[in-house]
Amino acid sequence: xxxxxxxxxxxxxxxxxxxxxxxxxxxxxxxxxxxxxxxxxxxxxxxxxxxxxxxxxxxxxxxxxxxxxxxxxxxxxxxxxxxxxxxxxxxxxxxxxxxxxxxxxxxxxxxxxxxxxxxxxxxxxxxxxxxxxxxxxxxxxxxxxxxxxxxxxxxxxxxxxxxxxxxxxxxxxxxxxxxxxxxxxxxxxxxxxxxxxxxxxxxxxxxxxxxxxxxxxxxxxxxxxxxxxxxxxxxxxxxxxxxxxxxxxxxxxxxxxxxxxxxxxxxxxxxxxxxxxxxxxxxxxxxxxxxxxxxxxxxxxxxxxxxxxxxxxxxxxxxxx
Numbered sequence: 338x339x340x341x342x343x344x345x346x347x348x349x350x351x352x353x354x355x356x357x358x359x360x361x362x363x364x365x366x367x368x369x370x371x372x373x374x375x376x377x378x379x380x381x382x383x384x385x386x387x388x389x390x391x392x393x394x395x396x397x398x399x400x401x402x403x404x405x406x407x408x409x410x411x412x413x414x415x416x417x418x419x420x421x422x423x424x425x426x427x428x429x430x431x432x433x434x435x436x437x438x439x440x441x442x443x444x445x446x447x448x449x450x451x452x453x454x455x456x457x458x459x460x461x462x463x464x465x466x467x468x469x470x471x472x473x474x475x476x477x478x479x480x481x482x483x484x485x486x487x488x489x490x491x492x493x494x495x496x497x498x499x500x501x502x503x504x505x506x507x508x509x510x511x512x513x514x515x516x517x518x519x520x521x522x523x524x525x526x527x528x529x530x531x532x533x534x535x536x537x538x539x540x541x542x543x544x545x546x547x548x549x550x551x552x553x554x555x556x557x558x559x560x561x562x563x564x565x566x567x568x569x570x571x572x573x574x575x576x577x578x579x580x581x582x583x584x585x586x587x588x589x590x591x592x593x594x595x596x597x598x599x600x601x602x603x604x605x606x607x608x609x610x611x612x613x614x615x616x617x618x619x620x621x622x623x624x625x626x627x628x629x630x631x632x633x634x635x636x637x638x639x640x641x642x643x644x645x646x647x648x649x650x651x652x653x654x655x656x657x658x
Contacts, residue, residue: 355642359609359634360652383421388412391431399585401620408434408619432654438619439646444628446575446603446643448483454532454540456565456572458525460558460595461579463546466607466633468497470579471541472504473633473641479508483538488528489514490521490561491545501543511535521545521557522564529568542573555598562599577603577630582617589620596625605641607633615653 377387388409395405411434415421421430448455457474461467468491475485487505491497495517505512513528525542532540542565544558565572578595580588588606595601604627606618622629632649633641 355639356648356652358640359632359648377427378424381423383416383423383427385413385416387427388416395616398616399620400616401586401589401623404438404620404623407438407623411437428654432650435619435650435653436646438623439629439649442622442626442629443644443646444630446628446630448478448481448539449574452569452571452574454486454529454537455574456529456540456542456569457575457577458542458544458558458562458565458573458599459577459579460544460599461546462581462591465546465579465581465584467546467579468500468504468543469636470605470607470631470633470641471501471543472508473638474541474631475504475508475510476638477641478539479510484536485510485539485541486528486532486535486537487512488525488540488542490525490528490543492517492519492521492524493545497543497545511537522561525561526564526568529565529572533568555594558599575602576600577605578627579605579607580621582606582609582615585617586620588617589624592621592625592627596627601625601627603628603630605629605631605633606644607641609634615649618649 377390378384391412392405392409395408396402400408408431412421412427412430415430421427459467459471471487475487478485485508487501487510489498489501489512491501492515498514498517502512502514504510511531513524513531515524515527521544528540528542542561544561545554562573562576576599578592578601580592582588584591592601592604604621606621606629609615609618609632618629618632629644631641632644
C-alpha cells in the first residue's frame with residue numbers, strides 16, 4: 338500500500354524552468370498574452386475605454402464572454418474606487434481577477450491509499466493527446482513509487498493499442514490489450530482484475546477518442562464506467578478529460594458534453610503552446626468548476642506539470658509586485 342504523503346509530495350516539485358517555458362510557449366504570436374498593457378492607456382491613465390479594449394482582447398483570446406464579464410466587473414469596481422490609477426495597478430487587478438477564477442479548480446490529483454487499484458478513466462476526442470498524457474502520467478506515478486498498469490480500451494484503432502504498448506515498453510509498465518474490435522468495457526474489466534490480482538497501485542484506462550456529439554459512443558463510455566463500478570463501487574476514482582487548448586471554445590463545448598455524460602472529476606489541458614488559446618482554461622474553470630489536474634506544453638515528459646493557478650497567472654501576465 339502507499340500513503341498520501343508519498344503520492345503527492347513529488348507533485349509539488351516542478352522541474353526548473355517549467356514556468357518560463359510555459360510563458361514562452363503561451364506567448365507565441367500576437368495575442369493578449371503578449372500584448373503590452375501600456376497600449377491600453379498610452380497616456381498612462383486607466384479609464385473605461387481602457388477596460389473596453391481589454392474586454393475585447395479577453396474575448397478574442399478564448400476567455401469567453403461569461404468569464405470576461407466576470408473579470409471586467411471586478412476591474413470596473415476597482416476603477417470606481419480609484420484603485421486602478423496606473424498600469425501596475427491594472428495588471429495587479431487583472432491578475433487578482435484571474436486568480437479568483439482559477440484558484441478554486443487548482444486541485445492536485447490525490448491517489449487515495451484506500452483504493453487498489455486506483456482507477457483513472459481517460460476520456461477525450463481524437464487528437465487531444467490522451468494516449469501521450471497516459472504515458473506521461475505512468476512515468477509520473479512511477480517516479481512517486483507507485484506501480485502502474487495500462488488498459489488499452491481504445492479497441493477501434495490498432496494504432497492506438499500499439500501506441501499505448503509503446504508507452505508501456507518505454508516505462509516498463511504492463512499493458513492489458515485484446516484484439517481489434519473487442520468490447521472496450523471487457524478489456525478494462527480484465528485489466529482491473531489483473532491489476533487487483535497483482536496489487537497494482539494505479540490503473541490507467543485508455544478509451545477511444547469520442548466525438549462529443551455522438552450519443553452512442555458517449556453511452557459506451559458510460560457503460561465502461563458502470564462495468565468498473567460493479568467491481569468497485571468507488572471506481573473509477575478519477576474520470577479525467579484530456580482537452581486540446583488549441584481547440585478554443587470548442588474545447589469548452591467538449592468539456593460540457595463529457596461532464597454531462599460522465600461526471601468529470603478532473604481535466605488535463607494539453608497543447609498550451611498556441612497564441613491566444615491559453616485563455617480557454619479560464620473559460621473552462623469558470624463554467625465547469627471541475628478540478629484542473631495537469632497542464633501540458635509539449636511532447637516531452639517534463640512538458641506536463643501539476644496545474645498551479647499562481648504559476649499559470651504568472652505565465653500569462655508576468656509577476657506583479
